[in-house]
Amino acid sequence: DLINRKTVNLENIKYVVLDEADEMLNMGFTESIDEILSKVPQNRSMLLFSATMPKEIAKITRKYMEEPKEITIGRKNEGSENVKHVYYMVHARDKYLALKRIADFYPNVYGIIFCRTRRETQEIADKLIQDGYNADSLHGDLTQAQRDYVMQKFRQRTLQLLVATDVAARGIDVDSLTHVINYGLPDDIESYTHRSGRTGRAGKTGISIAIVHVKEKGKIREIEKIINKKFEQGQIPSGDDICEKQLFSLVDRIEKVKVDEDEIARLLPSVFRRLEWLEKEDIIKRVVSLEFNRLIEYYRNAEEIETPSDRYTRDDRSGRTRRDSRTESRGGGSRSAEKGYSRLFINIGRMDNVNPATLMGLINDFVPGKVRIGRIDLMQNFSFFEVPESDASKVIGSLKGQEQNGRRISVEVAQGGSSNSSGERRERRSGSSNGGRKDFSRNSSPSRPEKKEHRKGGQRRPKFS
Structure with a gap:
């Protein structure tokens, strides 16, 4: 930009430094680098720094440097020992x-x-x-x-x-x-x-x-x-681990707090009189309770986060669950929507580089208001997703005529896609599911009741949120 505005002259440059060269490449600065280096003297010295050493960096050295010497600190692409x-x-x-x-x-x-x-x-x-x-x-x-x-x-x-x-x-x-x-x-x-x-x-x-x-x-x-x-x-x-860790952090802060004797000296007599009826142990208990009552209460009732089992991992890696396999063998992906939901067909799929996040992004961008998204099934050329029956018409109307990567979007209710439909009728398309049943929603709200981990407050306190 400075070169184009003729506000800088690079004819007397002696040193050129490219810092984080690999990131410059990733961000598409190759043309800008070419333009800048074309304006500096050929006999300049050049230093190039990069945290990683992909093949593209070697191309930079061949293009911009003469007989470069490589200095490696540690090993290439290796993480810090610390x-x-x-x-x-x-x-x-x-x-x-x-x-x-x-x-x-x-x-x-x-x-x-x-x-x-x-x-x-x-x-x-x-x-x-x-x-x-x-x-x-x-x-x-x-x-x-x-x-x-x-x-x-x-x-x-x-x-x-x-x-x-x-x-x-x-x-x-x-x-x-x-x-x-x-x-x-x-x-x-x-x-x-x-x-x-x-x-x-x-x-x-x-x-x-x-x-x-x-x-x-x-x-x-x-x-x-x-x-x-x-x-x-x-x-x-x-929850117990968190409460214990937060408690000892509080104790550590109490031990290390700086006491300004001059500032609080005039207030201490009144404080002592108010608390003289309490034993030391009682004061400690009350300080801890004041800080942690809500935290302990919350984690006592909070549902623990489930770690996926090995069986789930294998199923997920293969791209389907056992239930999906049975369903596909009966009818090429035919399914009914969950109760209260409508199952919608959309004419974009994996070949359009669509994934669940892409689909949710489209709804975020084009559908007004908050829409809960249920199960998503990605096929090769099209996909299915579920939304509440009350939102189905709004979603179809809002996405109609929009484009994804130059392809005009078409959305409609899938055959047998209503939760009120009797039996499992064949959907308007067939194909194998990518990933089986998945529950997604806009703003990260699953289609089933979400485990609430929220708290409100101002300054940083133990988070039982």
Whole structure:
């Protein structure tokens, strides 16, 4: 931009530095790099830095450098020795609940939560803020002033959790992060190295956590080969584990709190008189109860998050459940909708690069109001999904005539797609299901009653949300 506006002259440049070169490639800056380097002298010195070493980096060296020398610190693409890698296996519907429990289990967490898209980043940040966490978002839809403000809060540790996309987090230089949390693994395995490398810096230790569903287990193994490290499989913390961890964190804060004798001296006599009838043990019990009554009460009644079983994992990996196999053998995918739901046909499928998230995104973008989405079945050329009967007409009308990747969308009620239909009649299309029964909903609300883990509040307190 500066070159085009003729506000900079590069004829006397002696050194050129390309930092995070692999990320520059991923972001499509190749043409801009060509343009800039065409304006600098040929005899300049050039330094290229990259956290990972994909084949594209070798192409850069051949194109822009003469007889380059490679200096490797550690091993190529290998993760930091100071970082512990842990993954938690959960059902897709439980990912956000698992995230909150992990945050609750580490009261002093100071880290980045990586999401795949801008929309997901903002949604997760909004939910965390609503549930009382010290969190905020960082993504490309923010203005530069907003980004600077968020980063200022994060560097000053006013924020404990920064929810960010890979691109927005590029260049963040914070040495004291305790955790990096992957809210789903990146498509590019090497991006995981970038993410996890943001903790465990300056000689400190860190933890890189991945919250994954059953279909991502294979990607965990691929990452292990790249970083030459094994992941530990963690168990989602129970309510008792969280309460105990939060309690000892409170005790630790009480022990280490700085007491300003001069400021409180005039108030202490009155306080002593009010509390003199209580024994030391009673005061301790009341302090603990004041902080934890709601937390303990909540987790006493909270349903634990289920870890997918090995059998479920195998079924999910094969792309179908036993029930699906039986159903397909009887009629090529014919199904009735759940009670109170309508089953809709849409003329896009896997060949259109459609996945459940894509389908929910279309509904988010084009259908006004909140729509609960039930089971989704992806076929090769088309798909089926379920919505409440009361919303079916609205969804069909709102999506009619819209486009996905240049293809005009058509939606209609599938044959036998009403929960009031008698028997299981054949749907207007047949085909094998991709993934069997899946429960999804807009704004992460499953079609069955959701396990509530919410709390409201201002300052950072133990999260039983």
